[in-house]
Amino acid sequence: MNEKKRASIPKKIEKLVFQEAQSKCAFCAVTDVHSLEIHHIRGREDGGANEPDNLIVVCGNCHSKITFGVLSLADVVTKKRELYWTARQALASAQTTPPQPKTGIHQEIHGNGNVQSINTFTTPPTVKKVIERREGSITSDECRQVQEWIEALAEGTIGMSRADAYPMWWGYFKKAFHLEKYEELQSMQMVEAERWFRMQRARQTRGLKSKAPDEWRRERYTAIKSAMTKMGVTNEHFYPEVACRLKMKTPFTSLKHLTKRDLQRVYDLALRDARMS
Numbered sequence: 001m002n003e004k005k006r007a008s009i010p011k012k013i014e015k016l017v018f019q020e021a022q023s024k025c026a027f028c029a030v031t032d033v034h035s036l037e038i039h040h041i042r043g044r045e046d047g048g049a050n051e052p053d054n055l056i057v058v059c060g061n062c063h064s065k066i067t068f069g070v071l072s073l074a075d076v077v078t079k080k081r082e083l084y085w086t087a088r089q090a091l092a093s094a095q096t097t098p099p100q101p102k103t104g105i106h107q108e109i110h111g112n113g114n115v116q117s118i119n120t121f122t123t124p125p126t127v128k129k130v131i132e133r134r135e136g137s138i139t140s141d142e143c144r145q146v147q148e149w150i151e152a153l154a155e156g157t158i159g160m161s162r163a164d165a166y167p168m169w170w171g172y173f174k175k176a177f178h179l180e181k182y183e184e185l186q187s188m189q190m191v192e193a194e195r196w197f198r199m200q201r202a203r204q205t206r207g208l209k210s211k212a213p214d215e216w217r218r219e220r221y222t223a224i225k226s227a228m229t230k231m232g233v234t235n236e237h238f239y240p241e242v243a244c245r246l247k248m249k250t251p252f253t254s255l256k257h258l259t260k261r262d263l264q265r266v267y268d269l270a271l272r273d274a275r276m277s
């Protein structure tokens, strides 16, 4: 299925998307080329296009996590925006580096003979300014980006309704940047804002395992079950087989009996199997 999807993405676009991702999985940074795939953020069955904006590079494992809902759409969209911004910033900083005078060898071919002339050219190449870094408040695109960050944080907040989490995160954000209104954020601060967001998000993800272990376990149960359904295997067959393959001392009859560590191992294995099947 993935092969078919990928095959239909024009090579030129595929190249762009891999460049943006620096040929790494967007989530786990795996660089093994053979495991990298392109995921349609908005499924093609839902009208998602083969456009760079709708595509993200992920490894097979992380692709399964998306398929089985362990990584949510919000996670994927957020990650895509991060990639976009990182690539944009890299481009912008490359363009603000003062151009160095260049010395080079200039080769010319005249008529039927091959005349080489060595000359030094000291005129720096003109740098085209593609990225506009505005002095002043954030643009509407940047506003949208901040909104998406806050939304992702609100959605990832455990034990609180989205309606409560949303204003709470806006409050934290404004406080962190000493703002009355978020629109006052300066364009130049977007880098810092992104760093803030990533930090909050990382903390949130770490917190899920320790602060909301039930939630964490439930997500794993659901994913393992979906993987098993996909493979068409039953508990009776799959559990003993997994216990054996993972060299567990005692077999298990319910996922609920597994330690955190073993649950994670079963999860990794089941998702990998489902992918291969």
Ligand SMILES: [Zn+2]
Residues within 6 Å of the ligand: 025, 026, 027, 028, 029, 030, 058, 059, 060, 061, 062, 063
């Ligand atoms: Zn990955």
